[in-house]
Amino acid sequence: MSDMYDESNGETHTDDGHREGAYEHERTFAALPATHGRGFAQSWWGQAWLKALEDTALDLQQLKAGRRLARAGAVGAVSVRPGRITAVVQDRDGTPRRSDVLLQQLSEDEWDRFLGMAVERAGHIAALLDREMPPHLVEDAAAAGVELLPGIGDLEPECDCDAWDHCGHTAALCYQVARLLDQDPFVLFLMRGRAERELLDELQVRSVTQAEAEEAPAEEQEGPQEGVDADEAYAEGAILPPLPGLPPLPPEPGLPPSLDTEAEPAPGLDVAALEFLAAQAAVEARRMLAEALSPGHERQSVEQELTLDEDAVRLAATAHEAVAARLATAAGRGRDGLALAVRAWEYGGPAALSVLEEEWTPEADAMARARAALDAAWDEGERPRLRAARNRWTVVGSDAQLRHGTDGRWWPYRKERGRWAPAGPPAHDPATALAVVTNGE
Known part of the structure; x- marks a missing residue:
């Protein structure tokens, strides 16, 4: 510059x-x-x-x-x-x-x-x-x-x-x-x-x-030393043999063993589904290892465990057709319902899935601020008319809708074949989310 x-x-x-x-x-x-x-x-x-x-x-x-x-x-x-x-x-x-x-x-x-x-x-x-x-x-x-x-x-x-x-x-x-x-x-x-x-x-x-202090021998560091880290105590070998080093992150997920053998599978065993689950387990294991090896991981909050329904949608996002059909049946959604859930998942994971399925009543002051933000985004008389029903605001005379999530974000939706479908990622500003589904109309 x-x-x-x-x-x-x-x-x-x-x-x-x-x-x-x-x-x-x-x-x-x-x-x-x-x-x-x-x-x-x-x-x-x-x-x-x-x-x-x-x-x-x-x-x-x-x-x-x-x-x-x-x-x-x-x-x-x-x-x-x-x-x-x-x-x-x-x-x-x-x-x-x-x-x-x-x-x-x-x-x-x-x-x-x-x-x-x-x-x-x-x-x-x-x-x-x-x-x-x-x-x-x-x-x-x-x-x-x-x-x-x-x-x-x-x-x-x-x-x-x-x-x-x-x-x-x-x-x-x-x-x-x-x-x-x-x-x-x-x-x-x-x-x-x-x-x-x-x-x-x-x-x-x-x-x-800080880097110089970490490299200096312990006896040269200033100030009192309060105890010893557990990994240092183990490494000295006075109590137990040294711990092995941290595993390296593999460049890609491991390949599960092939189940294509001459022996017939046991009755009721879906070999394709089992291979898919094994491959997904390898992908998830590598992701978890990458997070565990990242700096400051020990300070991060623990992610909430997925429900069975959420996990079924997560799996369906990468499953082939036969496995996706089984997941749709098990989740009780049907193919079309699962396809909508997968689309929502790809836009925002569990939060997007919640917005797809749940209706709730936001606080009045939050809605007042949202209306003010929408008014300011268009010139006088040009803002689309909206019909509010709890956390869902539908554009009058249009196949466009906004949905307010419990996390404060706004999610764009569009009606497709008679059903409301996720149309894009969320935004904190309702005008930004609404532009996704109203531009060009």
Whole structure:
């Protein structure tokens, strides 16, 4: 990336569209163009930012006004620095409004805990270098007592329109920041108090220090040593012989023995089905081994065991026709029903299967936010009319439907041969999910 320095104000302009201020801890991003027909945030961290805004605001009409202003390109250049974001927002009548949103910075102790946690897992550092924020980084930080993403009430608005809560101007600024977060998660770290270069430098120093400490002999390491790890005790051989090394991950699943023999199978034994199950067991064993060998596996939560019905759908997703027919009969779904379940499974596993089969009643405030998001995604009078029935919203006069999952995501559905069928992966933004099944209609 090349830099262009402006001697008149001490600022450096960079090719990625932002301006480094005279101080290290400030970045200014050029105004973004108007946008239509899509959600403001595509990344999960950008959506988490919007959730904090929408859970905090007391006036949904101001949020709606903010979305309209942001979509219209009314938000000027956005200045980001520790604890504050600032922009001039053009009101609908052209009046410029200075708008700020405040977010509390992390304390030195919180940064110390976050950096210490991050260097323990190489995957976190690799993700940050790739300009990504993996969910496990945020979850691990929260476990260490550090909240990276804003929660309810954390986004404090200030605007010269003198509104006492979020007004349309501060809401528009927040929606624009969600687009910036999609492009660069380091914007969030800067708001919390650390510039990108400073953060990466600190991580690198800690990584080198930790690696040197691990390589040093035990007697040279500073500080008291509390006990010995079990694998070290076993390796010394004083109690038991050393444990064997960890098994290497095979390049591909093992091949089960062939059952094609001259002997006739026992009555009732389906040889093809047995071979299929053996092959699937090998695939699953390799997957589980890969997870067990991955760094930090011991800190991951244990996946909930599949039910018999869920496991039947999982198997059917890769089964040949004869085995799939047996699974359809055993599951009591029939071929068409199993085909729908398999399609749902391929879009989202157990969560998608639950959405296919279950109806439930979401909370009213969640539905109100969803309606506001849908209203903002289309120009006045252009949004498709929806008929809501519990967690299923059907487009009037169309074969399109949205389904709300218990995990907060929206799933697109389309009617095919008289049955509602999954039509794509889920989205946190209902407008994004609805676009999957309404584009081109």
